[in-house]
Amino acid sequence: MTVVLETEGLTRRFGQVVAAEDLAVQVREGEQVGIVGPNGAGKTTFLNLVTGYIPPERGTIRFMGRDITGLHPRTITRLGIARTFQIPQLYSNLTVLENMLLAWAAREGRMMDPWWPLRRTAWVEPAMDLLARFGLADDADRPTYTLPEGKRKLLDVALALALRPRLLLMDEPTSGVSVREKFPLMDTLMEILLPAGVTVLFVEHDMDVVLRYAQRVLVFQGGRVVADGDPQAVLSEVLAAPSKTK
Amino acid sequence: MKPRAVLIGVLSFVGLGAVGFVLPRWTVFLFSLALARGLAALSVALLMRAGLVSFGQSLFFATGAYTAAFMVRLLGVREAGLLLVGAVIVSMTVAALTGLWIARYREIFFAMLSLAFTMILYGWLLKAYWITGGTDGLRIPPPTVLGTAWSVDTLRSVLYEATLVCTAVALVLIHLFLDSPLGYALRAVRDNEVRLEYLGSSVWQVVYWAYVLAAGLAGLGGVLTALNVGHVDPQLAYWTTAGEFVFITLLGGTESVLAPLIGAVVFEFLRTYALKYAPYTWQMALGGMMLLLILFMPRGLWTLRYLRFRKAVS
Amino acid sequence: MIDTLVVIGTDGLIYAAWLFLIALGLSLIYGVLRVLNIAHGSFYALGAYAAASLIGLYGRRDLWPYGVYLMIPLAALAVGVVVGPLVERGILRWMYPREPVYQLLATYALFLIFEDLTKLVWGVDPIYAYAPYTLLGEVSIGDITYPWYSLLLVGTAAVVGILVSVFIRRTRTGRIIVAMIEDPEMSMALGIDVPRMSVLAFSIGTVLAGLGGAMTAPMIAVMPGMGAEVIVLAFAVVVLGGLGSLEGAAVGALLIGLLRAATVHLFPVLELFVIYLVMALVLILRPRGLWGRVEVRRL
Numbered sequence: 001m002t003v004v005l006e007t008e009g010l011t012r013r014f015g016q017v018v019a020a021e022d023l024a025v026q027v028r029e030g031e032q033v034g035i036v037g038p039n040g041a042g043k044t045t046f047l048n049l050v051t052g053y054i055p056p057e058r059g060t061i062r063f064m065g066r067d068i069t070g071l072h073p074r075t076i077t078r079l080g081i082a083r084t085f086q087i088p089q090l091y092s093n094l095t096v097l098e099n100m101l102l103a104w105a106a107r108e109g110r111m112m113d114p115w116w117p118l119r120r121t122a123w124v125e126p127a128m129d130l131l132a133r134f135g136l137a138d139d140a141d142r143p144t145y146t147l148p149e150g151k152r153k154l155l156d157v158a159l160a161l162a163l164r165p166r167l168l169l170m171d172e173p174t175s176g177v178s179v180r181e182k183f184p185l186m187d188t189l190m191e192i193l194l195p196a197g198v199t200v201l202f203v204e205h206d207m208d209v210v211l212r213y214a215q216r217v218l219v220f221q222g223g224r225v226v227a228d229g230d231p232q233a234v235l236s237e238v239l240a241a242p243s244k245t246k
Numbered sequence: 247m248k249p250r251a252v253l254i255g256v257l258s259f260v261g262l263g264a265v266g267f268v269l270p271r272w273t274v275f276l277f278s279l280a281l282a283r284g285l286a287a288l289s290v291a292l293l294m295r296a297g298l299v300s301f302g303q304s305l306f307f308a309t310g311a312y313t314a315a316f317m318v319r320l321l322g323v324r325e326a327g328l329l330l331v332g333a334v335i336v337s338m339t340v341a342a343l344t345g346l347w348i349a350r351y352r353e354i355f356f357a358m359l360s361l362a363f364t365m366i367l368y369g370w371l372l373k374a375y376w377i378t379g380g381t382d383g384l385r386i387p388p389p390t391v392l393g394t395a396w397s398v399d400t401l402r403s404v405l406y407e408a409t410l411v412c413t414a415v416a417l418v419l420i421h422l423f424l425d426s427p428l429g430y431a432l433r434a435v436r437d438n439e440v441r442l443e444y445l446g447s448s449v450w451q452v453v454y455w456a457y458v459l460a461a462g463l464a465g466l467g468g469v470l471t472a473l474n475v476g477h478v479d480p481q482l483a484y485w486t487t488a489g490e491f492v493f494i495t496l497l498g499g500t501e502s503v504l505a506p507l508i509g510a511v512v513f514e515f516l517r518t519y520a521l522k523y524a525p526y527t528w529q530m531a532l533g534g535m536m537l538l539l540i541l542f543m544p545r546g547l548w549t550l551r552y553l554r555f556r557k558a559v560s
Numbered sequence: 561m562i563d564t565l566v567v568i569g570t571d572g573l574i575y576a577a578w579l580f581l582i583a584l585g586l587s588l589i590y591g592v593l594r595v596l597n598i599a600h601g602s603f604y605a606l607g608a609y610a611a612a613s614l615i616g617l618y619g620r621r622d623l624w625p626y627g628v629y630l631m632i633p634l635a636a637l638a639v640g641v642v643v644g645p646l647v648e649r650g651i652l653r654w655m656y657p658r659e660p661v662y663q664l665l666a667t668y669a670l671f672l673i674f675e676d677l678t679k680l681v682w683g684v685d686p687i688y689a690y691a692p693y694t695l696l697g698e699v700s701i702g703d704i705t706y707p708w709y710s711l712l713l714v715g716t717a718a719v720v721g722i723l724v725s726v727f728i729r730r731t732r733t734g735r736i737i738v739a740m741i742e743d744p745e746m747s748m749a750l751g752i753d754v755p756r757m758s759v760l761a762f763s764i765g766t767v768l769a770g771l772g773g774a775m776t777a778p779m780i781a782v783m784p785g786m787g788a789e790v791i792v793l794a795f796a797v798v799v800l801g802g803l804g805s806l807e808g809a810a811v812g813a814l815l816i817g818l819l820r821a822a823t824v825h826l827f828p829v830l831e832l833f834v835i836y837l838v839m840a841l842v843l844i845l846r847p848r849g850l851w852g853r854v855e856v857r858r859l
Contacts, residue, residue, distance in 0.1 A: 051444070077446035089444065091437040094430070102434055105427035106445035114428040114455065163446065299661045347844045353660045354596045355843060358795055362840040365792055369833025486788055489668055496665060526679045533672030540662050540669065541654060 002029040002064070004167050004199045005081075010049060010059035018223040019045040023059065025218065025225060027167070027201055032190075034214030034231065035203045036238075041220040043203040044086065047169050051083050052076045064166065082165035086172045086203075088156035092145035096136055096155060099144055100127040103162035127162070133192055134158045149176045150185055157189055161196070168193065170202035174209055182206065186213050207235060259414050266406045271399075276514050278406045278474040281413045284510030285467035287494035288420060289460035291506045294495060295424075296453060297436035298352065301488050302360025305344070305367050306337040306461040308483035310468025312371070313337070315384040315478045326389040326408060330469055337465025341458045349454040361485050371480040383479030386472055409470050413507070416463060420503050423459065432456050464491075493532060496539055566702055568821045574710045576817025577717035578776060582790060583797035584724065584809045585768030591741035591804025592761035594660070595652060598667040601791030602674030603639060603766045605782075607773025609682050611635035612782045615689040628691050635774040640767030648762040653755070671787065679784055686781035693778040713775055720771070724764075725806060737761055741804050796839035 003026055010023035019042045027033055035043050048054040050061055052073045061069045068076055091099050104123045105111045131137045134154045139147060144155065153173060160168055173189065174182045190213055193200055204210050210217055210231055217234050219227035227234045266274055286307050293300050310333040317323040317332050344363050351359055371378045378384065388395075391404050423429045431452045434442050439449045472478050481487060490513075498509020520528030586600045614631035647670060655663045696708035728734040736752055740761075772790075780786075797816055801808025816835055823830045 073443045074446045074448055077444055083444060085440075089438050089441040091434045091441065093437050094433060098430060102427065102430055102442075103445055105431075106447050111427050111431055111445070111447040112451060112455065114423050114426050114459075117422075117425045118427045118430045119425070159441070159445070294661070297659065297661060299664055347840075351843070354664060357664055358596075358799060359840060359843045361792065361795065362799075362836045362843060365836040366833045366840065369831075369836060373829050373832055484788075485792060492665065492668065493672075526684070527676050529672045530676035530680075533669040533674075533676075536669035536672070537651065537666060540658075540666050 003027070003062075004029050004031075004064060005050065005201070006062045007050070008060050008062075010046075010061065011057050012045060012049060012054060012223075013057065018042075020049060020056070021223040023049075023223070023225060027199060029166075029199055030197060032194075032200045032213060032215050033202070034210035034217045035201065035220060036205070036207070036210055036217060036235075037220030042223040043220050044171055045223070046220070047083060047171055047201075047203065050076075050169065051081060077163065077165075080164075080166040081169065082160035082163045082167075083169040084153075084156045084160050084171060084173065086175055088149075088152040090144045090152060090155060090159070093143060095141050095143055096131065096147070097124070097127065097140040099155060099159060100131055100140075100162060103127075103159040107163050130158055130162060134188065150178070150181045153177060153185065154188065161192065161198070165198060167199045167201065170200065172203050172205060174204065174206055182209060183212070211235065259410070262410055263407060266403050266410070271402050274402055274406045275474065276518060277511070278409045279471060280511040280514035281409050281507065282467045282470035282474065283491070283494060283514065284507035285413060285416055285470070286464045286491045287498065287506035287510050288416070288503060289463035289467070290488075290491045290495040291498075291500040291503075292420065292432070292456060292460045292463065294500045295436065296432045296456060298356045298453070299492060300360040300460075301357045301485055301492065302362075302364035303460070303464045303491050304483050304485065304488035305360070305364035306341060306464035307468035307471070307487065307491075308364070308367055308371070308478075308480075309337045309340050309461075310334065310465030311472035311478040311482050312378070312384075312468075313465075314469045314472045315386050318386050318389070319384065324387075324390045324395075325393065326391045326405070326473060329389060329473065330412065330466065333469035333472075334462050334465050337468070338458050338462045341461030345454045345457045345461075349450050349457060361488070364483055364485055364488055368480055368483040368485075371483055378480070381480060383477055386476050386478065388476065389473055405474050409474065412466060412470060416466060417503050417507070420459075420463070424503065428452065428455060493536060496536060563703065564825060567704055568818065568825050570701060570704070570706065571824070572814070572818035572821035573714055574706075574817070575820055576813040577714040578772060579793060579797050579817055580717045580810055580813035581720060581772035581775065582769055583794045583801070583813055584721070584806065585765035585772070586794045587798045587801070587804055587806070587809045588724075588737075588768070589762055589765035590798065592737055593648075593652070593656070593758055595655070595663045595667065596660075596795075596803075597765075598664065598791055599647065599670035599674060600667075600765070600769050600794060601787035601789075602671050602678075603643060603769035604773040604776075604790050604794075605678055605787035606639045606643060606674065607636050607770030608777040608780075608782045608786060609678055609687070609773075610639055610770070611774035611777040612687045612689040613682070615691055615778065616687070619689075619691050625691075625695060628695065632692065632774040632777075633771065635777075636767050636771035639770030639773075640763050643770075644763030644766035645759050647766075648759045652762070653758070671791075675784065675787065678787075682782075684784055686783040688781055689777050691778065709778065716771075716775060720768070721806075721810060724768075728806065733757075733760070793835065796835050799839050800842050 005025070005027040007023050007025045010020050012020040017040070023046065035046065037043055045054065049056050052068070052071050052075070055070055059069070060067055063076070063079060063081060066079070068079065091102065094102070098118070101118050101123055104127050105113070105118060108123070128137060128140065131140055134157070136151060136155060136158065139151060144152065147155065153176070157170065157173065174185060177185055186209055202214070214231050216229065217231040218225050219234060219238055227238060262277070286303055289306070290300055290303050313333040313336040314329040317329055323329060323332070348356065348359050348363070372380060388398070388401055391408055396404050431442065431447065435449055435452055442449050442452070468482065494509045494513045495506050497513060498505035498507070500506070517528065520531065524531070582600070582604055585603075586597060589595065589597050589600070611632050614635050615628055618628050618631050651666065651670065655666045693707060693709045696712065698705045698707050699711065728738055736757060739746070739750070740752065740754070740757060793816070797812040798809060799812070800815055801810070801812030816838065819838060820831065820835060823834045
């Protein structure tokens with residue numbers, strides 16, 4: 001299987017804090033990989049490093065065999081890595097549809113178009129289709145700041161997915177979502193992501209979510225990967241030694 | 247655009263055009279100045295959509311005005327149309343240069359850098375008096391409009407009509423721009439730059455092109471002011487001139503392209519009467535009004551549009 | 561050549577002292593409140609007007625002539641104590657939760673209000689208050705004579721700089737203010753009385769601006785528009801040194817002071833815009849100033 005993402009010797013410190021040390025991670029095409037670990041283990045830092053938000057001190061990041069170390073987030077996004085955020089990053093004063101249409105403009109490479117309207121039929125129809133699959137069609141004309149958190153999370157993913165990424169990085173897709181909504185939300189996401197053939201890497205606090213939706217799990221601690229493998233096996237091992245993680 | 251809005255737009259354009267031949271000359275003159283200032287305010291409003299406050303749009307206002315003066319005096323150009331085009335091109339070229347740096351900045355840094363740029367121009371205009379006429383500025387002889395040298399009496403009205411046409415064209419263009427992906431991206435900059443970058447788009451480019459476009463608007467306002475007044479001076483570039491544009495924008499609001507223009511007309515007439523009856527307190531009244539606007543009506547006079555609907559509901 | 565250098569050095573130092581007084585207050589207010597105060601120029605103008613009035617009043621009575629110097633700090637204090645709390649408590653505090661854009665606009669509105677307020681109270685004709693300037697006479701440095709008053713200005717700036725520095729480093733209140741400058745959120749959590757400290761810092765900043773104006777009054781014709789001019793210079797200084805930094809204000813003032821003196825003597829044509837050119841260059845090359853820090857947004 002093709003290796004989609006590969007990091008080698010990835011290192012980054014913030015003062016005394018080691019956020020990433022010698023990280024070597026491989027993700028193969030079509031995998032759903034969960035990342036778990038205590039607070040401050042470097043999970044979000046890893047996503048920030050891969051997407052170019054923070055430059056690494058040492059090490060390389062390869063995407064589809066291409067060295068993307070040190071590239072700008074927008075360049076990396078254009079190459080096919082999309083990400084979502086722990087706190088959804090939306091245009092809160094624009095409507096749901098306008099958010100989606102901006103993503104569509106980005107996908108078509110027409111963001112810099114100063115002339116033809118954003119609301120062109122050729123974009124509105126597929127954008128509405130995608131929103132409908134996320135159950136957001138009825139909210140299309142609502143400003144996003146009025147949405148409940150669960151829907152904001154979904155829209156955050158929908159925007160990323162509109163870019164047709166090969167690799168999707170999700171930062172805690174279920175945080176801020178009520179216990180009852182967690183599984184339906186993840187079901188919705190996976191039903192859309194899996195048929196699209198997107199490789200998924202997601203950071204998650206909730207072990208049940210990881211067990212249910214990840215094929216493989218990486219355990220982060222102190223900026224290192226301390227375990228890697230089948231979720232069932234790895235998590236039972238981690239849970240048996242509670243001193244290692246919280 | 248809704249048909250009703252188009253109709254209202256066309257009607258008010260025709261109405262304002264007709265008024266140019268009817269009203270007393272000084273009122274026509276005031277309207278011309280108000281429209282020209284409104285264009286500069288619209289350029290401030292454009293940047294404010296991205297959350298950027300420019301205390302330096304006077305840079306392009308003055309650039310537009312002085313370009314016209316230089317074209318007349320050094321190149322012997324007399325045709326108003328050519329002066330307009332030349333002024334807008336030069337203003338946008340200046341912005342294309344200063345924009346290379348300024349597009350990186352936000353908030354107070356954007357405000358201060360824009361202020362520094364306009365003060366550089368001000369300093370130069372003041373000191374290079376052998377070219378710029380120093381504090382006295384330069385006189386611009388009456389231009390020809392559409393190849394015709396009009397009599398002094400009709401020129402006032404002709405210039406007003408020209409100003410009105412320029413304003414209308416600019417308004418339509420900006421309206422289209424705001425509905426385009428780039429126009430929306432500008433609002434997206436204010437909301438969330440991180441997301442814009444993670445959509446694979448360059449926030450820098452969005453701000454840069456909006457800045458250049460805004461400069462064209464301010465430059466157009468500047469050259470129209472220069473032609474109507476027949477004179478340019480360094481005060482056009484001083485930061486308080488830019489501050490006035492900011493005030494007008496705040497007065498009108500930024501939600502519609504019409505709002506800054508309405509703000510400008512209100513401002514121009516307020517100022518004329520205030521200078522006559524309360525010369526020492528009118529800035530104070532402006533300041534007080536501005537504080538009230540910020541506190542209670544951050545979307546400007548444009549908010550009043552909604553009052554009608556709210557009443558109808560209750 | 562050497563003579564020119566000496567002249568540039570002294571002139572620059574005098575100019576720097578004046579700039580430092582004004583910029584220090586601006587920087588302090590920005591550091592504590594995160595508001596770039598355009599109205600700071602008005603406080604400077606108010607200080608100048610107040611001083612000119614007091615000096616005039618004092619001169620008309622037949623009192624001990626050197627007492628006139630007391631009028632200068634008195635004017636500065638009066639401005640700071642009256643205007644500072646009024647503006648901070650009355651208006652600015654409503655702006656803290658708003659976007660920085662609106663804070664900037666609010667101080668601009670205040671600037672407009674004060675501009676006319678001075679015209680209302682003092683009229684539009686220039687006011688002269690030369691007494692403190694002429695009283696001291698002149699001193700020769702090398703071949704050039706300087707008014708003693710200019711040197712008094714340098715001395716005042718130095719003393720104020722030292723006093724503020726001691727206040728910030730050695731007193732409890734001062735250290736709390738530093739903590740607020742460095743980490744506003746943390747200081748909230750630590751139970752610091754933020755409103756009290758805000759009004760205090762703002763008032764100190766206002767006194768400094770007033771002092772700058774009061775010290776200037778005897779050297780110039782006090783008239784409308786002086787606030788608009790000075791605020792841009794103060795911006796240039798704090799941008800150069802880094803917003804919210806005491807050392808920054810000192811270094812920025814010195815650099816701009818020397819630069820201006822040098823252009824005045826060597827390339828007089830460049831005088832006005834070289835300062836803004838430097839301001840623009842610093843913003844472009846080191847937007848956080850020579851002493852500033854960079855903040856990164858967390859995702």
